[in-house]
Amino acid sequence: EAQVTQNPRYLITVTGKKLTVTCSQNMNHEYMSWYRQDPGLGLRQIYYSMNVEVTDKGDVPEGYKVSRKEKRNFPLILESPSPNQTSLYFCASSLGPGRDQETQYFGPGTRLLVL
Amino acid sequence: RKEVEQDPGPFNVPEGATVAFNCTYSNSASQSFFWYRQDCRKEPKLLMSVYSSGNEDGRFTAQLNRASQYISLLIRDSKLSDSATYLCGTGGGNKLTFGTGTQLKVEL
Numbered sequence: 001e002a003q004v005t006q007n008p009r010y011l012i013t014v015t016g017k018k019l020t021v022t023c024s025q026n027m028n029h030e031y032m033s034w035y036r037q038d039p040g041l042g043l044r045q046i047y048y049s050m051n052v053e054v055t056d057k058g059d060v061p062e063g064y065k066v067s068r069k070e071k072r073n074f075p076l077i078l079e080s081p082s083p084n085q086t087s088l089y090f091c092a093s094s095l096g097p098g099r100d101q102e103t104q105y106f107g108p109g110t111r112l113l114v115l
Numbered sequence: 116r117k118e119v120e121q122d123p124g125p126f127n128v129p130e131g132a133t134v135a136f137n138c139t140y141s142n143s144a145s146q147s148f149f150w151y152r153q154d155c156r157k158e159p160k161l162l163m164s165v166y167s168s169g170n171e172d173g174r175f176t177a178q179l180n181r182a183s184q185y186i187s188l189l190i191r192d193s194k195l196s197d198s199a200t201y202l203c204g205t206g207g208g209n210k211l212t213f214g215t216g217t218q219l220k221v222e223l
Contacts (some may be wrong), residue, residue: 042215043202058210060120061131090158097207102147104204104211106158 003025004107006091012113013081021076021110023091030096032074033058033104034066043090049074050096062090081114088112116141119205121214128221132193136217138203139185146207148179148186153200153216162188162201174196 013019025032033048035058045058049068062093065077065086074093078085089110095101118163121138140148148165163170165177165186176189186203200216 015145035213037156039162040215043213045210045212048210102148102206102211103161103164106160109156 002105003094003102004091004105006089006107006110008080008110009108010111014114014115015082016080019078019081019112021078021089021091021112022104023074023107024072025074025091025093025105027093027095027105028071028073029093029105030071031094031102032068032103033092033094034064034074034076035090035092036060036085037090038087046076048087081112083114086112086114117214118142118216119203120214121201121203121217123215123217125218125220128193128219130193130195130221130223131188132221133189134193134200134219135190135191136201136219137185138201138205138214138217139183139210140203141157141184142204142205142212143184145205147205147211148177149204149211150177150186150188151202151204151213152177153202155199159202161211190219193219195221195223197221 035043036048049055051087091107092104150162151159153159169178174191178187202216203212
C-alpha cells in the first residue's frame with residue numbers, strides 16, 4: 001500500500017530534550033516536506049527536500065532540523081524543544097515538479113506536547 | 116495579507132443542500148491548485164486538483180479563476196459524511212501554501 005508513515009504518532013516531552021520524528025514514504029517520491037498545523041494558522045511548511053541531500057527552509061524553520069540521507073526517509077529533529085513547538089506535525093511527499101506531480105500525500109500526523 | 120485565505124466557517128447546512136466555498140490566493144505565479152479534505156485533526160487527503168478548465172468529480176466541482184485569483188469548490192446534494200474541514204492549497208514546485216480551512220457541518 002502506497003503511504004507515508006510517521007513515528008511516533010503521539011509524544012509528550014519536556015523542554016530541551018532532543019527528539020526526532022521519523023517520516024518514511026514508499027512511493028519513490030522525490031519531494032518531501034514537513035508541516036505544522038496550529039489552530040487559526042493552518043498548515044505551515046517547516047522544511048522541504050527536493051531530493052537526497054537537498055533540503056531547504058520553509059516558512060517556519062526556526063528550532064527544527066532535517067536530513068535527507070535516503071530518498072524514502074525525511075526525519076524532523078528538534079534539538080531543544082520548547083513549548084511553542086507544541087503542535088500537530090505532518091510529513092508529506094510528492095512526485096516532484098510538474099502540474100500533475102505536485103499533489104502532496106500526507107502522513108497520519110504526530111501530536112507533540114512540549115512541557 | 117495572507118497568501119491563501121479562506122472563510123473559516125463553520126458552514127452549517129442541511130443534508131441535500133448545495134454549498135460553495137471560495138479560496139483567494141495572492142501569488143499570481145501559483146501554478147497548482149488543490150482542494151483537500153481534513154477530518155477532525157487527521158491528515159489532509161486530496162479531494163481534487165483544480166485546473167483552468169474546471170473539473171468535476173461526482174457531487175464535487177472545482178473551478179479556478181486566474182483573473183480574480185480564487186478557486187472554488189461546489190458540493191451538491193451534501194451528505195452527513197461531507198462534514199469536515201476543506202483546505203485549499205496553491206503553489207508550484209516544492210511548496211504548497213494552504214489556507215486555514217473552511218469547516219462544513221452537514222445536519223439532518
